[in-house]
Amino acid sequence: MGIIETVERIREQSLENQKRQQPVKMTSYRCSKCRDTTWIIVDDKARRCQCYKIDKTKKLWEASGVSIEQQDKTFKSYIPYSYDTKRARECGIEYFRNYNERKNTRYNSIAFLGQVGSGKTHLSIALAVNFLNREIPVVYMPFRDTMMNIKMNILDHEYYQKSLEKYQKAEILLIDDLYKGKITASDLNIMFEIINYRYINQMPIIISSEKGIDDILKMDEAIGSRIYEMCKGMIVEIKGKENNYRIRGCRN
Structure with missing residues (x-):
């Protein structure tokens, strides 16, 4: 999956979570911040998650x-x-x-x-x-x-x-x-x-x-x-x- 697709996926997940106003179940992910994509959205820009640096x-x-x-x-x-x-x-x-x-x-x-x-x-x-x-x-x-x-x-x-x-x-x-x-x-x-x-x-x-x-x-x-x-x-x-x-x- 490319960066653009990954960012869109994260954006959609974020919007969906906001609508539901409930936390996402993270039991199946190693990193709860990026959901194992190694990317997070900060000020509408894609940034590498801290887990990426650690790995x-x-x-x-x-x-x-x-x-x-x-x-x-x-x-x-x-x-x-x-x-x-x-x-x-x-x-x-x-x-x-x-x-x-x-x-x-x-x-x-x-x-x-x-x-x-x-x-x-x-x-x-x-x-x-x-x-x-x-x-x-x-x-x-x-x-x-x-x-x-x-x-x-x-x-x-x-x-x-x-x-x-x-x-x-x-x-x-x-x-x-x-x-x-x-x-x-x-x-x-x-x-x-x-x-x-x-x-x-x-x-x-x-x-x-x-x-x-x-x-x-x-x-x-x-x-x-x-x-x-x-x-x-x-x-x-x-x-x-x-x-x-x-x-x-x-x-x-």
């Missing part, structure tokens, strides 16, 4: 690879307990607030690096939560699982290209636990194809990694230098076991 956001979550359950990982729920963790949270909030000004520049990315258990993934997903709730697509890329999956299907050229394009062309790409585990030449080749594409096309990345920026540069300078430039001014490196919240409470 669209849910679909973005499903496509992103970030589960709905991870919505509890927010900036508010991240409680800093040191100078480094406070700076990491503030940097994430600043990045989100200034995203529109940064997104089309060379320095449009952010990296949370260093100490295990310091909440780097939490902050990365907090950014994804905020972007997805603003209907800005984020694709989640868990490094180890993604590398394993792509390498298992590397001989299937069509699948390989589609897999790469998913991460190359995402509006925002979240790479979680970059360089986690034993890294092979194949891992580096795949990462170069993804990072280089995004570097050339100035497409943002959010990175979490246990590696520091010097370690990332040593792993592969071509990849590392691109990441360094893209994240310039937004590289947060957390150091010291005192910033591992998993053992912090046990040692106090």
Whole structure:
């Protein structure tokens, strides 16, 4: 059904309801405002119903690879307990607030690096939560699982290209636990194809990694230098076991 037909249908329903002066039974509709058409009439003009935005956001979550359950990982729920963790949270909030000004520049990315258990993934997903709730697509890329999956299907050229394009062309790409585990030449080749594409096309990345920026540069300078430039001014490196919240409470 086209927009015009939908609007007419809603208008007719509204007039009929007014004549009857009784509420419409909504038991068979998910949304009582639009009766599942996703359109409502406001000042004689058709407008998208709020349910449309909610459904669209849910679909973005499903496509992103970030589960709905991870919505509890927010900036508010991240409680800093040191100078480094406070700076990491503030940097994430600043990045989100200034995203529109940064997104089309060379320095449009952010990296949370260093100490295990310091909440780097939490902050990365907090950014994804905020972007997805603003209907800005984020694709989640868990490094180890993604590398394993792509390498298992590397001989299937069509699948390989589609897999790469998913991460190359995402509006925002979240790479979680970059360089986690034993890294092979194949891992580096795949990462170069993804990072280089995004570097050339100035497409943002959010990175979490246990590696520091010097370690990332040593792993592969071509990849590392691109990441360094893209994240310039937004590289947060957390150091010291005192910033591992998993053992912090046990040692106090």
